Amino acid sequence: MxxxxxxxxxxxxxxxxxxxxxxxxxxxxxxxxxxxxxxxxxxxxxxxxxxxxxxxxxxxxxxxxxxxxxxxxxxxxxxxxxxxxxxxxxxxxxxxxxxxxxAMAGVLIGIFWTTDWKVSPTAVGFEKTAPRIGEMLLSTYLLPFEIASVVLLVALVGAAMIARREKKPL
Amino acid sequence: MTVAQFSQWLQTPGLNHFLLISGILFSLGVFAILTRRNAIMVLMGIELVLNAANINFLAFSRYTTGTLDGQVIAIFVIILAAAEAAIALAIVLNIYQNFNSVNIDEINQLKD
The missing domain is CATH 1.20.120.1200 (NADH-ubiquinone/plastoquinone oxidoreductase chain 6, subunit NuoJ)
Structure with a gap:
């Protein structure tokens, strides 16, 4: 063994x-x-x-x-x-x-266990994924990528805004 | 399933093994979300759940499709987790300034 x-x-x-x-x-x-x-x-x-x-x-x-x-x-x-x-x-x-x-874990693991997943038979070797991910981000997933950047910007500005200490109103 | 089959299954990690890990991780995260009183512990539970979901994306991407779509989705999950953590921490700090506590069972009004 x-x-x-x-x-x-x-x-x-x-x-x-x-x-x-x-x-x-x-x-x-x-x-x-x-x-x-x-x-x-x-x-x-x-x-x-x-x-x-x-x-x-x-x-x-x-x-x-x-x-x-x-x-x-x-x-x-x-x-x-x-x-x-x-x-x-x-x-x-x-x-x-x-x-x-x-109960939820039982259901989840039961589903994972009993389903007959269509596992691809071809064994793919280890390869560099970063270039392909970069190409996909700038072609197929361009719109989600741009939206995600805007979401990050808005979220960080909003977080700074929320966390700032309130000034006393005049 | 006989003992020999089970031993064989244990020796060849495949899709099911990763799904099992992610299922357990997801359940632990939901348990933390449901039971902890501290709001920051609830956030840690959410991070565990997101990690479990990411393991699932990557496992299916590796074992069934063979493309990298799952990995791109995993990147978006990580981006949204970062945004969520920043916003949630800001809200928790604000709550702490107002209530002097971050225990979620003591915070029962929107303004004081």
Whole structure:
């Protein structure tokens, strides 16, 4: 019985992703959750590489880890009374949530398991995806690409506008 | 499915394995959204859900179509996640200034 490198890497990244996601969800300390989210993002990036999406994996690390996670940590630090109160955050409605989520997970995994997916038989090798993605963004997906840029601009201006401290009205 | 078949399945990661991971990740994210009181923890749950959806896009793009359309959609998902995180954090900071708390069960009015 031999295990090839792909299988080994898959189970390594799957373990990292799911274990740290469990820490994110079940940890009582919000700081532990934030840092576990870092490892979840790295594990997911590894899974992206195994799915032949090298460009998306690097984008994931740059945007999620470099941007969104830092933003979330800023949010945690600015809204939690670090010195006075301990950073434990409670949970609400645990029992109904467990029921709903386990039912939903059962249905999802059942669907994934029983459906006969049309898997393409041709094994495609690893290749550079960035040039092809760039071409698609500037040809087939040009309109969504431009709309996304406008959405980002408006969202960031709006975020700065909302987060600014209110001045006293004259 | 016999034990030998299951062992064979475990040794050859394919579409189903990635879908399974993404299903579990999605459920964990929804659990965080439903149960945590802190609004920022709810945001982290949303990020988990978006990541699970992205794994699905990439898995189907790799194993069924063989084109890169799924990867382009994944880029748009990441872009929208960034915009959403910025806006949501701004709203959370504003709420904190007004209510001195970000627990979503204590915030029950739109203006004070």
């Amino acid at each position: 031999t295990i090839d490198l792909f299988t080994l890497a898959f189970y390594l990244f799957a373990l990292i992703t799911l274990a740290s996601a469990a820490v994110v969800v079940f940890s009582k300390n919000i700081i532990y959750s934030s840092f576990a989210l870092l490892f979840t993002f790295f594990g997911v990036a590894g899974l992206y590489v195994l799915l032949m999406a090298d460009f998306i994996a690097i984008t994931q690390i740059m945007i999620y880890v470099g941007g969104i996670l830092v933003l979330l940590l800023f949010g945690v630090m600015l809204t939690t009374k670090v010195i006075s109160v301990d950073m434990r955050t409670g949970t609400i409605q645990t029992l109904p949530a467990v029921l709903v989520v386990s």
